[in-house]
Amino acid sequence: MLEQYQAHFRALGYDAPTAIQAAVYGPMTSDQNVLGLAPTGSGKTVAFTLPALANLLPGDGIQLIVLEPSQELAIQTSRVMRDWAKLLDLKVAALTGGANVKRQTERLKKRPEVIVGTPGRILNLIQDHKLKMHLISHIIVDEADDLLTGDTLETVRAVAQAAPADGQLSFFSATDTAILSDLPKWFGQEVTRIDVRQQDQTQGVVRHGLLQVGMGKRDQMLKRLLAQPNFRALVFFKQTNTLKHTATKFYHDHVSATSLTSDLRQVQREKALQDFRQGRIRLLLTTDVAARGLDIAKLPAVINYDLPSTVNEYVHRAGRTGRMGEPGQVISLGDDHDLRDLKKLLRDTDYQLVPVYFQGKQLTTERPTVSATPAVRAEGRPATRPAGTVATQPAHEHLTPAVKAGKQVPATTAKAQVPAVAAAPVSKKSKKKHKNRHNKNKGMRKKWRDRDAQHDQA
Structure with a gap:
């Protein structure tokens, strides 16, 4: 390892390189193509940064491209590579989708030695002849199990084919997939496989809990979890619509939460991440866009609002907590059927899934005991009393006054004893009107009788 690296390692407080950092340094500095497999949070970014930068020449133009699956990553x-590159007088530029293309083109004119970006934006700049590839000596594909699937596989291959044929290729991933065994077939070069997942000791103790909650009550459960002191969590959703519905509800309820979705502008996404990292926001609601590689220091918990459908999804979500020796907690929400399916999905892994319960403003593995006090319904009426229990209210409280006095009253009579609702009193004004109307009619009748009498006399 270079002397500059050793001094910076000590300055950052690291005692020794991690397993993946030690394993790939030699092969990569000797220009070998490598596939590095290591758990999440094991320092893979630094693992490929140190040897890749060591082979670059300052001021010689773009020589290294690093491909990442998302803008955030x-x-x-x-940022990580720039921290190490300045030790060697190297420049790093980020080229991501969603950002201003003209500004990115201006950055390329400054001839940085390292480009970090998303495959789609990199390929567009190559096709527009804005990014020259003739000096590229090394291409690194991070999160390879994700990037080498679907349409992005062809995009990554197109970027690799635009570089010189004798260029170096490196792939890094936390999980192994079938395509990682067929890299020579897809890229035409032999690749040395380096797997340290069993030897790595960087991950802290992470508990994996199953919290039984119906879909309609999950928002309320998130609020209750915030009652725990110093609690922060990355909350994963499947559907963006569900995420936005929860985010809107939390906004109106003044809950400390924000969202991170692919349809947000880059500035908004960066602000959401920064607020969450610095503790200004306690819940970051996101989809799997944030499950890949994001490093959030000392993150206490990850919550699966919607359960993952594959083992790899669970691995990458869970990998956001418990990084670099810190403890962590993964909480999976779902009904009884959902949680059974999750257990089946992860039965061949080493994860120990344990039922957890929320009571007393904290999570516990102890099943709560049933209270002896009769339950009260939300409407305020007492719930139906279980068989064999005794009413605590005196029986005579439900009897009519006649029964209390010891008189035998027929059922129909007793029913009639229930006090009727008193009729509304008639106002004085209405009585006066009625009296006046009656007197007026009475006077008119007398007048008619007198007139008839006069007529008869005539």
């Missing part, structure tokens, strides 16, 4: 990686 590309920006995070560029």
Whole structure:
């Protein structure tokens, strides 16, 4: 390892390189193509940064391209690499989708040695002849199990084919997939496989809890979890619509939460992440866009609002907590059927899934005991009393006055004894009107009788 690296390692407080950092340094500095497999949070970014930068020449133009699956991860990686690159007088530029293309083109004119970006934006700049590839000596594909699937596989291959044929290729991932065994077939070069997942000891103790909650009560459960002191969590959703509905509800209820979705502008996404990292926001609602590689220091918990459908999804979500020796907690929400399916999905993994309960403003593995006090319904009426229980209210409280006095009253009579609702009193005004109307009619009748009498006399 270079002397500059060793001094910076000590300055950052690291005692020794992690397993993946030690394993790939030699092969990568000797220009070998490598596939590095290591758990989440094991320092893979630094693992490929140190040897890749050591082979670059300052001021010689763009020589290294690092491909990342998301804007957030590309920006995070560029910051990590820039921290080490300045030791060697190297420049790093980030080129991501969603950002201003003209500004990115201006950055390329400054001839940085390292480009970190998303495959789609990198390929567009290559096709527009804005990004020259003739000096590229090394391409790194981070989160390879994700990038080498679907349409992005062809995009990554197109970027690799635009570089010189003798260029170096490196792939890094936390999980193994079938395509990672077929890399020579897809890229035409032999790749050395380096797997340290069993030897790595960087991950802290992470508990994996199953919290039984119906879909309609999950928002309320998130609020209750916030009652725990110093609680923060990355909350994963499947559907963006569900996420936005919860985010809107939390906004109106003044809950400390914000969202991170792919349809937000880059500035908004960066602000959401920054607020969450610095503790100004306690819940970050996101989809799997944030499950890949994001490094959030000392994150206490990850919550699966919607359960993952694959083992790899669970691995990457859970990998956001318990990083670099810190403790963590994964909380999966679902009904009884959902949680059974999750257990089946993860039965071949080493995860120990344990039922957890929320009581007394904290999570516990102890099943809550049933209270002896009769339950009260939300409407305020006492719930139906279980068989074999005794009413605590005196029986005579339900009897009519006649029964209390010891008189035998027929059922129909007793029923009639229930006090009727008193009729509304008639106002004086209405009585006066009625009296006046009656007197007026009485006077008119007398007048008619007198007139008839006079007529008869005539």
